[in-house]
Amino acid sequence: MTNIITIAGQKGGTGKSITSVNLAASLALSGKKTLLIDCDPQACATQWCGIRDLDYTCDITRVLSGRAKVVDAIVNTRINALSIMPAGFNLFQVALKLAKNSGNEKLLRFFLKDIEDDYEYIIIDSPSSYSFLSVTAMTAADRLLVCMSVHHNAIEDFHCLLQMVKYIRVTHEVPLKIAGLLFNRCDTAKQIESFMENQNLSDAKELVFNTFIPHDAAIKNSRELKIPVALHDIKSPAADAYLRAAGELDFFFKERGVL
Numbered sequence: 062m063t064n065i066i067t068i069a070g071q072k073g074g075t076g077k078s079i080t081s082v083n084l085a086a087s088l089a090l091s092g093k094k095t096l097l098i099d100c101d102p103q104a105c106a107t108q109w110c111g112i113r114d115l116d117y118t119c120d121i122t123r124v125l126s127g128r129a130k131v132v133d134a135i136v137n138t139r140i141n142a143l144s145i146m147p148a149g150f151n152l153f154q155v156a157l158k159l160a161k162n163s164g165n166e167k168l169l170r171f172f173l174k175d176i177e178d179d180y181e182y183i184i185i186d187s188p189s190s191y192s193f194l195s196v197t198a199m200t201a202a203d204r205l206l207v208c209m210s211v212h213h214n215a216i217e218d219f220h221c222l223l224q225m226v227k228y229i230r231v232t233h234e235v236p237l238k239i240a241g242l243l244f245n246r247c248d249t250a251k252q253i254e255s256f257m258e259n260q261n262l263s264d265a266k267e268l269v270f271n272t273f274i275p276h277d278a279a280i281k282n283s284r285e286l287k288i289p290v291a292l293h294d295i296k297s298p299a300a301d302a303y304l305r306a307a308g309e310l311d312f313f314f315k316e317r318g319v320l
């Protein structure tokens with residue numbers, strides 16, 4: 062059975078796309094057959110995997126608009142166990158049309174049933190801010206992995222996200238839950254502990270991943286090279302952190318199951 066995880070977080074720049082790409086790559090490098098889905102018209106995940114327009118004929122836009130099957134919109138990457146469903150800017154226009162009917166927020170979840178046993182993990186990158194596409198990405202998932210930063214106020218964002226989870230559970234009748242909070246650009250566990258206390262988020266402490274992602278120049282370099290950080294410099298602190306985060310996520314699913 063596939064574990065479908067959407068990388069969520071309202072603020073732009075918290076590291077959703079880098080986490081989607083590098084977590085998916087790390088799961089694949091650990092031997093898990095993984096599909097990365099780009100559900101953002103900015104197409105950062107697609108570009109970061111080095112996928113160019115000429116590498117594919119179908120993408121997520123064609124799938125959501127009912128003009129292609131999911132399997133036809135999946136492209137191989139340079140990591141054997143990692144495939145990607147790419148996105149392009151035309152996703153923005155199609156999303157505007159689809160957003161007119163709230164039932165369409167469930168389309169991706171519905172289409173993914175065609176490949177539900179083909180992958181161990183499906184990781185979905187979602188856009189910042191709450192829009193048709195972010196709700197689509199969250200509705201398709203069993204669990205959310207929330208990207209957090211100690212560098213901005215989080216309490217309102219977090220409560221808004223909890224309300225969104227409630228909206229999706231009730232409106233679309235899906236058992237969506239939060240798998241965990243992953244801190245990015247962070248130096249020490251102590252920093253996270255004080256942040257959770259200062260932000261009145263102590264109740265959510267058990268959701269915080271033990272692994273945190275440090276600020277690391279290797280991230281910027283790997284982005285320029287359009288490869289996951291583990292392929293750029295496996296010994297870098299960021300590559301090591303994402304491999305550990307993938308292990309922690311896998312342990313979470315093995316221990317607790319999805320529901």
Ligand SMILES: Nc1ncnc2c1ncn2[C@@H]1O[C@H](COP(=O)(O)OP(=O)(O)O)[C@@H](O)[C@H]1O
Nearest residue numbers: 073074075076077078079246275276277280281
């Ligand atoms: N841990 C990090 N170390 C170095 N650069 C980072 C780190 N996290 C994010 N960045 C940089 O910040 C920018 C925004 O990250 P991104 O993943 O695109 O955010 P989001 O998808 O949440 O908008 C990217 O250019 C990325 O290179």
Ligand SMILES: [Mg+2]
Nearest residue numbers: 077078101105
């Ligand atoms: Mg992004």
